[in-house]
Amino acid sequence: MHLIDVVTTYLSTISRQNHQQDFVIIALLSMQLTNAYFILIPHWYCRLVWSTIHRASKCYHRAVTLCPDDFEAGEALCDLFEDQGKLSLELALCRDSSDRSPKAFWAFRRLGFLLVHQKKWSEAVQPLQHAIRGYPTCADLWETLGLAYQRLGMFTASIKSYERAIELEDSRLFALVECGNIFLMLGSYRKGVERFRLALDISSDNVAAKFGLATALLGFSKECIRYGAFVWAASLLEEATKIAKASAYVVGTSSCIWKLLGDIQLAYAKCFPWTGENQHLDTDKEGLKCSINEWKRKCFLAAIFANRSFQRALHLTPWLSNIYIDVATSIDLISSLEATSMPEEDVWQLPEKMSLGGLLIEEMNAESWVALGCLSSHSALKQHALIRALQLDVSLAVAWAYLGKLYREESEMKLTKHAFDQARSIDPHLRCHGQTCLLTPIMGSNRNEAYEGCLQAVHILPVVEFQIGLGELAVLSGHLLSPQAFGAIRQAVQRAPHYPESHNLIGLMFEARSDYKSAIAAYKLAQYSISNFAGTAPKCHFDVSVNLARALCLARNFSMAVHECEMLDKEGLLDSIGLQIYAVSLFHLGRNDLALSVLRNLAASVSSMDKKAAAVPISLICKLLYHISGLESAMTSILKMPSELLRSSKISFVISAIDALDHSNRVESAVKITRESLVSLEEITRMHTLIAFGKLIKDESIQSLEIQSGIDHLKKALHMYPHSIMIRNQLGYLLLSNEELKTVHTATRCITIDHPGHLVTEGTKSAFEILGASAVACYSVGTSYPKFSFPTCKSPNTHGMDVILQLQRWLRLEPWNPNAWYLLLLNIFQKAREERFPHHLYVVFKRLIYIALSNEIYKEDLSYQYKKFQLLLCASEMNLQGRDQIGCHDCAIEASALSLPDAILFFVHLLLCRIYAALENFQKLQEEYMNCIQLKTNHPMGWICLKFLECRYQLQNSSDIVDINFEECLKKNCNSSNMWTAIFKLVQSQSYIWNQDFLVAEETLSKGCLCSGAESCLFLCHGVMCMKLARKQGVSRFLTLAVTSLTEARKNSPTRLPLISALIAVAEASLGARENWEKNLQLEWLSWPAGARPAESCFQMHLLSRKLKWLLQAIHINPSYDDHGHAWGALKWLLRCVHAIVSNSLGWRVLLIRARNLGVLIW
Secondary structure, three states, X not given: OOHHHHHHHHHOOOOOOOHHHHHHHHHHHOOOOOHHHXXXXXXXXXXXXXXHHHHHHHHHHHHHHHOOOOHXXXXXXXXXXXXXXXXXXXHHHHHHHHHHOOOOHHHHHXXXXXXXXXXXXXXXXXXXXXXXXXXXXXXXXHHHHHHHHHHXXXXXXXXXXXXXXXXXXXXXXXXXXXXXXXXXXXXXXXXXXXXXXXXXXXXXXXXXXXXXXXXHHHHHHHHXXXXXXXXXXXXXXXXXHHHHHHHHHHOOOOHHHHHHHHHHHHHHHHHOOOOHHHOOHHHOHHHHHHHHHHHHHHHHHHHHHHHHHHHHHHHHOOOOHHHHHHHHHHHHHHHHHOOOOOOOOOOOOHHHHHHHHHHHHOOOOHHHHHHHHHHOOOHHHHHHHHHHHHHHOOOOHHHHHHHHHHHHHOOOHHHHHHHHHXXXXXXXXXXXXXXXXXXXXXXXXXXXXXXXXXXXXXXXXXXXXXXHHHHHHHHHHOOOOOHHHHHHHHHHHHHOOOOHHHHHHHHHHHHHOOOHHHHHHHHHHHHHHHHHHOOOOHHHHHXXXXXXXXXXXXXOOHHHHHHHHHHHHHHOOOOXXXXXXXXXXXXXXXXXXXXXXXXXXXXXXHXXXXXXXXXXHHHHHHHHHHHHHOHHXXXXXXHHOOHHHHOOHHHHHHHHHHHHHOOOOOOHHHHHHHHOOOOOHHHHHHHHHHHHHHHHHHOOOOOOOOHHHHHHHHHHHHHHOOOOHHHHHHHHHHHHHOOOOOHHXXXXXXXXXXXXXXXXXXXXXXXXXXXXXXXXXXXXXXXXXOOOOOXXXXXXXXXXXXXXXXXXXXXXXXXXXXXXXXXXXXXXXXXXXXXXXXXXXXXXXXHHHHHHHHOOOOOOOHHHHHHHHHHHHHHHHHHHHXXXXXXXXXXXXXXXXXXXXXXXHHHHHHHHHHHHHHHOOHHHHHHHHHHHHXXXXXXXXXXXXXXXXXXXXXXXXOOOHHHHHHHHHHHHOOOOHHHHHHHHHHHHHHHHHHOOOHHHHHHHHHHHHHHHOOOHHHHHHHHHHHHHHHHHHOOHHHHHHHHHHHHHHHHHOOOOOOOHHHHHHHHHHHHOOHHHHHHHHHHHHHHOOOOOOOHHXXXXXXXXXXXXXXXXXXXXXXXXXXXHHHHHHHHHHHHHHHHHOOOOHHHHHHHHHHHHHHOOOOO
């Protein structure tokens, strides 16, 4: 038995009186005693003799002295010191033990805890870090280390320590709360919310966690407000209100809880959004009024509740000056939401009194003086308060900003510029306690600089006044299509629906995006806001009414536009802009006499206008005279005009267009005068584009436009202005419009992709449109993706995912543009068609087509209806390929209901024929076939497809009505008639093949080859048909014809097409031409891509391997080998053959024979 066990057993048997003496005797006499006995003895001292604690301490100290790593003795001694209140001795013991041994982890832990208790944060970090090496799973250590880091400002390290403690023990409430507080300090409100929620899951009544969660939700809502997510922000503030109220009921005497509750309600009153814009209130005036009043009521109640909360906080802590400012701010918000009269100038308002109350407590607080300057309604007091704030803190940027705003209202422009310059030099972003000032164009600042400055101000603090100012600057600087300006005005509508300016500006932006329906609704809401909330505002009412009339005219609602103009005329507010809208609307209604009368009134007012302002009405007069009275009347009016009025770039474009329509050049002198006014590069390039289009019209033939003359002119212009985006894009557009297929790829090399924000001139095509259209045209020519078929296009690849990515970028820039949706969907459809309609593209297309068609971006205009028709056809085809028969049929029926010409509707009935054929509903198929016959089409492809269905399902046996209609269609479209005839012959031959009439099929294909010219597809089909006839009838003449046609097909193919050379080899072998057979087999092997060669081709190489040295080199066999080496080469070809197709029985049989001859055993 070990000595320690003997001693322990003996001590358990001795009496209480003798234990002291016996312990000492044992300790003195036994030289074998180790440190364990100095632990055991004091344990018995503490257990049996309570009056001898000091002896136990000495024994523990002796044990620690002998072994500093002994955590049991050290912890026991520290506990004795802590019980006796001897913290200094405990601290000294821990320091001494930690200095003596780096493995005394208990000492480092105790030392770290003691230093944290004494708030010596920097000294506590090192012992705690060292202690964690010995106790890596101790959550207390990680939590204490996180606290030390937090107090030292090392927030990232503190978060990591707290997170480690939470990982070890998920019930660490302190770590969760403090971690959430750190996230609040760092501005990571979302993460703070998560931590406080976890803390409340552990202790639902913890006030600190509730206070932190409410604060985090308030900060998170401010982030949402900054990004425009007002509904989300309001929901977060509602949750924060509930939590703060629950905390206030528990600790109602805490001022900070009531202050937080007031801040939450004040933010809620300022951010609660109006959602009536989605309720179609443009036709319900009373409904709009009730909706806005309900919104104001909720904001008003929230402001009152915030004021009461601030007052409660002020009652608990009346010595805090900032709460006075909060009360004043809430009172000012309540006053703004109330329908009260203007305050009297000589009477002190309550917000001013509360601000002064805060200044009485802390008169040297610069921010309190700024608040007084903002809340006061007296100009002199405002100026005094802001100057006093600058005296206390000259670097207070917000004070300079508000002082500049005050000077601007007083029309002191020099002082305004000085104050704004000071504010921007101190803080370029004007981030001063969440306040900023809108920098407007002053003292010569141009509009673009003003717009950029205002946009920056809106990003920093999105208040309504700044957002409306940004919209007004967007109108002046031409940034109505800017997504930032559009988003800012949408937010202004949500936060200030009673401002008519916000509705008017959003209407202008909808109008710039050609969304006239939404623009009309916005203008009507602006009118209702003026009548209900803005009082008498004739200037604003006039602007909105004119905008409404213009939007109605652009939406082709001419009768309502005339009504609006007549209302303005009755009120005496119809100016030159209104007269222009009035005249255009009357013209479209067919009331030409009244339109001419309005034009005369407009012409009478031109003499009193400014020269620049007169250009627009003069241009309109010329256009309407041309449309109403004809070309002669328009030219007569132009020739009678004074030359001074003609010197305008806008008039120059109109007169040049009229000159293009006149083949006798009678207004050429006026054209020369007007073109002298073209100065800028943009105007010159636009004029070259117009001249090119004019050449198309002047040089046109009876059949079509002369596109080549316009292309030639733009090429010359491009040499003069090589960097002109407009000329490049229009040249690409004309090349794309040309009927020659080879120019499709040239078009994409001319264009330049527009940079973001580039404005496209009305009537021209953007680079994205040309790129998307050329990609669709290239798909129609043929694929160039070898994974799914062999390339047939010699030109470079202009389609694929790169084009789709560019179109997606265009759609993100202009989500309102129907052309962007249209071209993107067409390219995705074509990509799906090329890849055999994979499921992922099917899903993407269905989602995008649903959004495009549900947004109602396709208007009543015929061109837009055509695009909608084509998208519905693509959707129906997608559903047909995806085996969604119901969706396929529904899309086709919806397309057939559109108001389009019969020649266009022909194709939807053609698609219905295919649908009913797939459903095997032959009665409906016959009906749709007859519908196609009745509707007819002008495109040869329609009749070719109908002929194919007729032959496949035997829809018409007696009459050749499709053939007759096809011939008539070719007479109307003389271009490429030979190509269409060849394709039609191909379809006819297919019908003869189905009827087993191969001779007639061969004759038809022969005629098709004569028409097709260099089309390899027709020659391939003819060659195959000749080989089939040679096999059936055994006539060598057909073999000769097959070799001729197949050779021509190989010659005309843009790339090496597989199987052609194999077919020629078979024909040559049948004719006995062994050398030609070997040569064509070689060509067949080379025509296959390296990774796609089939087993049959390897077997053919086996047949040639004994005679052709190049085949041996292809499989790395030395051509100088003897017959045995050649045999091994042939064997390798057989091995490749059976590896390609394991189930190839012929290959296995030949392989076994060859291996037996070589004496090789194959397992």
